[in-house]
Amino acid sequence: MTTLLAQPDAITFDRRVDTAALRGIAVRCVGVTKTYGSGQSAVMALRGIDLEVKTGELLMLVGPSGCGKTTLISIIAGILDYDQGECAVLGQDPKRMSARELTRLRGANVGFVFQAYNLIPTLNAAENSAIPLLLNGVPRAKAVKRAREMLGRVGLADRWKSLPAQLSGGQQQRVAITRALVHEPRLIVCDEPTAALDHETGGRVMELLRAVALDEGRALVIVTHDPRIFGFADRIAKMDDGRITSINEGRHEDRSTARGAGGTSDGLTGLLSK
Amino acid sequence: MNLVAIKMLIGDKAKYIGIIVGLTFASLLMTQQASIFVGLMTRTFGFITDTSLPDIWVMDPKVQFVDDIKPLQDTQLLRVRGIEGVEWATPLYKGLLKARLDNGNFQTCNVIGLDDSTLIGGPPEMREGRLEDLRRADSVIVDEVGANGRLAKQPARKGDPPIPLKVGDTLELNDNRAVVVGICRVSRTFQSQPVLYTTYTRATTFAPRERKLLSFILVKAKPGVAPRALCERILQTTGLAAFTGDEFKTITYKYFIKYTGIPINFGIAVTLGFVVGAVIAGQMFYSFTLDNLRHFGTLKAMGAGNLTLLRMVIVQSVLVGCVGYGMGVGAASLVPILSSGSELAFRMTWHIPAVVGGAIVLICVLSAVLSVLKVFRLEPAIVFKG
Ligand SMILES: Nc1ncnc2c1ncn2[C@@H]1O[C@H](COP(=O)(O)OP(=O)(O)OP(=O)(O)O)[C@@H](O)[C@H]1O
Ligand SMILES: [Mg+2]
Numbered sequence: 001m002t003t004l005l006a007q008p009d010a011i012t013f014d015r016r017v018d019t020a021a022l023r024g025i026a027v028r029c030v031g032v033t034k035t036y037g038s039g040q041s042a043v044m045a046l047r048g049i050d051l052e053v054k055t056g057e058l059l060m061l062v063g064p065s066g067c068g069k070t071t072l073i074s075i076i077a078g079i080l081d082y083d084q085g086e087c088a089v090l091g092q093d094p095k096r097m098s099a100r101e102l103t104r105l106r107g108a109n110v111g112f113v114f115q116a117y118n119l120i121p122t123l124n125a126a127e128n129s130a131i132p133l134l135l136n137g138v139p140r141a142k143a144v145k146r147a148r149e150m151l152g153r154v155g156l157a158d159r160w161k162s163l164p165a166q167l168s169g170g171q172q173q174r175v176a177i178t179r180a181l182v183h184e185p186r187l188i189v190c191d192e193p194t195a196a197l198d199h200e201t202g203g204r205v206m207e208l209l210r211a212v213a214l215d216e217g218r219a220l221v222i223v224t225h226d227p228r229i230f231g232f233a234d235r236i237a238k239m240d241d242g243r244i245t246s247i248n249e250g251r252h253e254d255r256s257t258a259r260g261a262g263g264t265s266d267g268l269t270g271l272l273s274k
Numbered sequence: 275m276n277l278v279a280i281k282m283l284i285g286d287k288a289k290y291i292g293i294i295v296g297l298t299f300a301s302l303l304m305t306q307q308a309s310i311f312v313g314l315m316t317r318t319f320g321f322i323t324d325t326s327l328p329d330i331w332v333m334d335p336k337v338q339f340v341d342d343i344k345p346l347q348d349t350q351l352l353r354v355r356g357i358e359g360v361e362w363a364t365p366l367y368k369g370l371l372k373a374r375l376d377n378g379n380f381q382t383c384n385v386i387g388l389d390d391s392t393l394i395g396g397p398p399e400m401r402e403g404r405l406e407d408l409r410r411a412d413s414v415i416v417d418e419v420g421a422n423g424r425l426a427k428q429p430a431r432k433g434d435p436p437i438p439l440k441v442g443d444t445l446e447l448n449d450n451r452a453v454v455v456g457i458c459r460v461s462r463t464f465q466s467q468p469v470l471y472t473t474y475t476r477a478t479t480f481a482p483r484e485r486k487l488l489s490f491i492l493v494k495a496k497p498g499v500a501p502r503a504l505c506e507r508i509l510q511t512t513g514l515a516a517f518t519g520d521e522f523k524t525i526t527y528k529y530f531i532k533y534t535g536i537p538i539n540f541g542i543a544v545t546l547g548f549v550v551g552a553v554i555a556g557q558m559f560y561s562f563t564l565d566n567l568r569h570f571g572t573l574k575a576m577g578a579g580n581l582t583l584l585r586m587v588i589v590q591s592v593l594v595g596c597v598g599y600g601m602g603v604g605a606a607s608l609v610p611i612l613s614s615g616s617e618l619a620f621r622m623t624w625h626i627p628a629v630v631g632g633a634i635v636l637i638c639v640l641s642a643v644l645s646v647l648k649v650f651r652l653e654p655a656i657v658f659k660g
Contacts (some may be wrong), residue, residue, distance in 0.1 A: 070658045076578040079575050100579060107577015114657060116570040122285020123278060134275050135577045179576075191658045 005086050014156070015108045015137045016101075017090045017186060019217060026187050026219035027053040031085035034240075038096040045051075045071040047242035048085065058210060058220040060230065060250065063239035070191055070237070076221055077189040078106050090186050099273040103187040107135050111180030111203060113190035116173045125151055125175045126160040132183040140211050143182075150178045153212055170201035174208060182215055188213055194229055206232040208250075275578070279586035280593060282566060289565070290560040290594070297598020298605070300551020300637065301630050304544050305606035308626045311540040313619030318530045319369075320461030321524040324398045328492035329501040331522045332363070332508055335515040339529040340522065341465055343368055345486035346514065353512050354491050359499040360508075364389035366441040367477040368489040370467065374446040375633060377428050383420070384467045385447070395492055396458075397471055400442050403456025408473055414445070417454040420468020447480040462619065464530070476656025548633050555598065556641035559591065563645035575654040583649050599634045603627050 034046040044070045053059050053076070061069045074080035075087060078094045081232055087093060095103050111132070112118075126147045133143035146224060148160045154174040164172050180188050193209070194202030206229045214220055222233070230236060233250030239254045284290050318324075322331070332354055334344035354363045367387030372380045388395045388408065398403045401418055403496050408415060416425060416439055426436035426443070439445075445452045452472070460469050472480070478487045493516070496502045501518045508516035517525065531537045563570070570583060578586075610620045 074658055077575070079657070103574075103577055103579045106575065107579075110577070112572070112657065114572070118392055118568065119655060120278070120282060120569050122281050124435075127278065128282070131275075131278065131573070132576055134278065135573070135582065140277065172363045 002061050011133065011138050011142065011183075013108060014136065014228060015265075016105055017092075017109055018130050019186070022055060022091050024055050025052055025088075026055045026090060027051070028088045028222070029072075029085065030087070030089050031077070032072075032075060032082045033084040034068070034075065034082050035139070036071075045242055046075075046082070049242075049244055051237060051244060051247075053187075053219045055219050056214070056216045056249075057234040058214055058232065058252070059224065060233040060236045061221065061223045061239060062225055062227075062230070062236055065157055065225070067239045068242045069225075069239055070233040073189050073191055073223050077112065078186070081108050105121075107132065107141050109186045110184070111188040113173070113176050113180045113188065113193045115192035115195045117164065117169075117176045117196075119127055119175060120177075121164050121170055123165055124161050125156060125167065125178075128164070128175055129178040129182050131179060132185075136183055139227075147154070147178065147182050151175070154178050158206055164234045169197050169206060173201075175211065177205070177208060185217075188218065188219055192222070192224055192226075193222060194224065194226055200227055202226065202229060205252075275582055275586055277294045277587045279589045282569065282586075283509040283562065283590045283593065286565070289562040292563070293594045294554045294598050294601070296556075296558060296599040297553050297594060297634060297637065298552030299387070300547050300555065301602025301634055302560055303547030303551070303600050303602075304606045304630045304633060305603050305622065305626055306609055306620075307540050307543040307547065308530040308630070309609070309620050309622040310618070311536070311544075312623055312626065313525045313621035314464075314536060315530065315598050316621050317619055318420050318464050319526040322519055322523050322526065324458070324461050325366075325395045326398070326519065327394055328364075328495070328519070329495045330493040330508070330516050330518055332491035332512075332516045333516050334494055335513070337515060339526040341368075341463075342529075344386065344487050346488040346491070348485050348488050350512060350514060351488060351491055354493060354508060354514070357504075357507055357511050361494040361499075362392075362495045362630060363396075363493045364392055364394045366395050366489060367474050367481070367494055369409075369477070369487075370465075371447055371470075371480055373425070373452075373468075373470070374426065375427070381424050381465050383447075383470045384463075384465050385426075385472065385477050387472055387474040390473045390475050392510065393473070397460050397469075398568050399459040401457040401459055405471075406458070407455035408471065408621060410453075410455055412451050412453045412476070413455040413472065414447075414452045414476075415458050415461045415471040416454050417469040419460075419462075419530045420470075421454075421457055423468070425468050427484040444564045448482065450480050452480070458552070462617065464503050476647050486542055530582055537635045548637075551634075552637040552640065555594070555637055556644070559594065559638075559641035559642050560648075562590075563648055567648065568657070570649045570650050571654055571656045574649075574652060580650055584646055587642050587646045587649065591645075595634050595638040599631055602634075603630065 029049045029051045032046055032049040036043045049072055061072060063069055075082045076089060078089050092105060126144050129147035129151060132141040132145060151157060151160050154177060156171060156174055176205055194205055197205060221260055231251045234252055236248050236250050238246045239245050276434060319340060334346055337344050351363060351365050354360060369385055371385045374380055375385045393405055393408060407413055421439040425439040429436055439454055441454050443454045481487055495501050505516040505518065508514060516538050
């Protein structure tokens, strides 16, 4: 991935993040709380979250429904305000930033993958994938060209013209992953990326995420309650009732050498060869 | 992101077409109705337009519009001729007289009597014969529409088209014989009667005996004399009202605007066009935004600032505004072409498309503002909600 940046037509824009100053910590939360609503109807979704996400790791947030996973990942992604505690996303506290700065920080450094893909139905795969680049001011032709290259990496080289409706769920999620990656963000957040997919397709999507998205300078936070994909995590944070109850090392082994092979067999390694 | 915005909109074919239809309908209805209104108002002073040679019209101070005849005494003509700055002044008779047709039917005609020697005030365009032919005995010139229509003769056989009045045919006006020596073309006016041009003297013999018969005095100002100043002087000296042609036109159409229901009717139609267009297009545009709120939210999460989103909504509304306006005004311009030959009053002055354009902009701005407020208020956190 880093080689992309070194290409002569490398796409560069102001990322507003001092990577060196991060010292390997992409996100740090200390005592973070979040309450929805007020008075009688108030719901305390987070009751003091302490969490560090390291760069280069794939962290999974797991736990029962309603325990606050989506709330936490929203705060981590900088799209939701928290109440108390402290939080640093890529070294910057969203609370101390103007809405505009925060939007810029997200646009340049955060990639999103959604359960329902959230692709724009009237744009083709390449155009959908190019959106983060467009939002960062990259000219259209250049952005679409890069998006097409990236679609090649997820095995959709010949489908770049397809509209989302013409693609299978797994293919749509691969387009969404391309969109999350295309601008080389420092942080990718995924909420239930495999929930809408069958087991096998979900496994492939996870392999792809590990293979293509994970990078030394980048952290992946994935919310899931699908135990079948736990194996792709470097670490797993278990949540219950607004708290993190435990953080375990994931079953994913030896990420330094086998990264992306994902412990599975099929031909994804081909995607990695540059 | 402009192209993304356009593709989002055009991709939603049903809504896109709905919005365009709404805006097209609004601009078509507003343009067409306003043009017919202006066309009708232009007709009110058609006679003044046709009589373009004089600078000034002199009349009784109580006259309210061009068809409102309050005759003057003939001696007033001499008084006006004596005023300094008057190059020439000629009498004009204008009145409704009954003509007896061949078959014994009567038809009211609008008779115009022109100064015997100069024939000033004649029709703008002759189709047959010459204006000078009015110098012949008993001569009249008939307007084309009247000659082909109300003055036409009954066909020999029932069911055949009526036979137009031709040069050489005769009529009877108050027991006086009149011979058609020419056919002319005049601007349409609010008076639907056939127009007969003749000389002043002959018109006064056709007319019933009355003490006063002079309808208007037509005045030309000497070179270098400002018409308005001359109007003042005529008023001072004679006590008669004097207006320039343009002033008299304004007085005439203002009378019609004030004392007829015409403006209200057209006002209602134009307002209806605006409201219906605004409701259809505005509500469809808004519902398009609502449908796409999820995508706007996704864009917001991915780093689209309010400025970017605003620009997207503006691009979308400008697109539908331009297409709808272009099709509506374009279709309205076809109306006179498609209805050529009919009597439709249609006059699209440049003001009409300009004002309609303003109205369309207003509709687009309103719906864009509603939509944008919705988008601005959107919490990006909704993207993770199922
Ligand atoms: N916008 C909101 N307004 C009020 N309450 C909310 C809102 N969003 C979430 N909650 C509540 O906060 C709690 C945590 O919600 P959250 O969506 O973070 O759970 P989750 O762990 O993602 O659940 P799931 O696995 O079902 O997606 C829940 O009790 C939920 O009802
Ligand atoms: Mg959730």
